[in-house]
Amino acid sequence: MKSLMKTALAAAVFITASNAVDLKVLITDTLKNNQNLKADRYYQEAKQKSFQSVRNIYNPKLTGGLNYNRLDLDVRNTQVVNTAAAFVKFSMDLYDGGKNRALKNQKLYEYKAQKYQNISNVNQTILNVVTLYFNLKTIKENIEVYKEKGRALKAQYERIKSKYDLKMATQEDVLKLKSEYEANLYTIEELKYQKMQLIKNIELYSGVKVSRLDTSVIPDTNVKYSTTSDIKALEENLKASEESINIAKSSKKPQLKIEDTLSYYRYSDYNEKLLSDLPDKQNQLNISLTFNIFDTSTKSKVESSKYIKLATASRLEFAKKQAKTDFELARQKLLTQKEKIKSLQSAVDMANSVYNTVKIKYENGLVDNITYLDALSKKIYYIALYKQAQNELQIIKMEYYLKSGIDYKKLLSLLK
Structure with a gap:
């Protein structure tokens, strides 16, 4: 009988210990769950x-876009009335101060x-x-x-x-x-x-x-x-x-920037005989150098x-x-x-x-x-x-x- 009681007591102590919260585990769980x-x-x-x-x-930036332009006046003999364009532009700051x-x-x-x-x-x-x-x-x-x-x-x-x-x-x-x-x-x-x-x-x-x-x-x-x-x-x-x-x-300081734009055009409603050399595509390279001569905020x-x-x-x-x-x-x-x-x-x-x-x-x-x-x-x-x-x-x-x-x-x- 005494042996049985000792065994039960030992089992109870073991169960209590096994359910106890370990400080290291508690901290680890906190770092994970907090x-x-x-x-x-x-x-x-x-x-x-x-x-x-x-x-x-x-x-560096690469952008694309579409553009549509229409003239309301009747200028088809001298200008293009409708112009649609698609473009891709690459730009990069060569020097920005x-x-x-x-x-x-x-x-x-x-x-x-x-x-x-x-x-x-x-x-x-x-x-x-x-x-x-x-x-x-x-x-x-x-x-x-x-x-x-x-x-x-x-x-x-x-x-x-x-x-x-x-x-x-x-x-x-x-x-x-x-x-x-x-x-x-x-x-x-x-x-x-x-x-x-x-x-x-x-x-x-x-x-x-x-x-x-x-x-x-x-x-x-x-x-x-x-x-x-x-x-x-x-x-x-x-x-x-x-x-x-x-x-x-x-x-x-000076700002140096390069931009290269490739554009594709479509035209309608214009005099094809007078305006026969309109470009289907065009590449425009732009290099700009700018200086901030005066402003009130930089200082x-x-x-x-x-x-x-x-x-x-x-x-x-x-x-x-x-x-x-x-x-x-x-x-x-x-x-x-x-x-x-x-x-x-x-x-x-x-x-x-x-x-x-x-x-x-x-x-x-x-x-x-x-x-x-x-x-x-x-x-x-x-x-x-x-x-x-x-x-x-x-x-x-x-x-x-x-x-x-x-x-x-x-x-x-x-x-x-």
């Missing part, structure tokens, strides 16, 4: 297509900036998922802690109730324990609501149903600071702003682009300093959190020892219920804080790694 990240990928595709549209700096080259570079830098921004958004999403995951673990563990408190309160309530029935305890003693027990039930229900909130948020982020959590932790690894994706995106935006200046300046456009570049450069310099500062603070925060856990471990050991002593004294009538409840509350308080600190450590680790500029794919490969 709607915001999907939108980012669409934006990146749009930037790539925009770059491809200007990849050829000579901007560097506009198309600058535009091509600008689109390329914008595409790269979007790519790095997407990586930054992925990093933030990973951190959000990790934060939700370990906050959920904290809530679930705290529910168990307060359930333990409830069992202790219930046992003492039933003991005191029995003594009250025998006229060995006061009604105040009974009501005090009952009040504490019911307040604890409310705390548990509040924690359950918070648990539901976190589960719904995780499911919203990941598109995955969450029932149980596994025992995933963020591994320890050595990292060094490198340029983050945020900084790389700003660097590409700075390059793009430089090309905006070149685009604005290009209109002040303002150039100055506007320069100010945008200065703003981007200023933002980049600040971001570089901030990123290094954030990394140093994240490292210090990690060290501080580890010391906090050591301190809380000592506090938990002390609270457990005090509670065990006070419990024995309380059950033997040596201390009152106020002393007992105080000892119990402190024990539960420090246990809950300790568990919360352990889960916060995992979040702080992930934040520290991501602020180092590490590739998130490498980071995910470290997760078990």
Whole structure:
């Protein structure tokens, strides 16, 4: 019989573990399913297509068309009344002041900036998922802690109730324990609501149903600071702003363009004797060189682009300093959190020892219920804080790694 119960218990544990949500799988599913990240990928595709549209700096074009011309006056003796034409035109910019080259570079830098921004958004999403995951673990563990408190309160309530029935305890003693027990039930229900909130948020982020959590932790690894994706995106935006200046300046330079048009004609309603040499087809080559002698907008456009570049450069310099500062603070925060856990471990050991002593004294009538409840509350308080600190450590680790500029794919490969 005992062997059968052990087998059933082992099977239940196995089923529970197999249904648990693995953090690495949860993050991977989030990166695949999250709607915001999907939108980012669409934006990146749009930037790539925009770059491809200007990849050829000579901007060659081949167009075709039809043309019909009719004169209403009776001029058939001297002119053609009806003329129909079909044409094919090839045009190309031989020199446009560097506009198309600058535009091509600008689109390329914008595409790269979007790519790095997407990586930054992925990093933030990973951190959000990790934060939700370990906050959920904290809530679930705290529910168990307060359930333990409830069992202790219930046992003492039933003991005191029995003594009250025998006229060995006061009604105040009974009501005090009952009040504490019911307040604890409310705390548990509040924690359950918070648990539901976190589960719904995780499911919203990941598109995955969450029932149980596994025992995933963020591994320890050595990292060094490198340029983050945020900084790389700003660097590409700075390059793009430089090309905006070149685009604005290009209109002040000469423009050289070639056009070759091949046309086919059909005529009707005209004097064939007088107009017998009308061409059936004609090829027209046109090479144009134009100069912008004066306009009122180019100077303002150039100055506007320069100010945008200065703003981007200023933002980049600040971001570089901030990123290094954030990394140093994240490292210090990690060290501080580890010391906090050591301190809380000592506090938990002390609270457990005090509670065990006070419990024995309380059950033997040596201390009152106020002393007992105080000892119990402190024990539960420090246990809950300790568990919360352990889960916060995992979040702080992930934040520290991501602020180092590490590739998130490498980071995910470290997760078990």
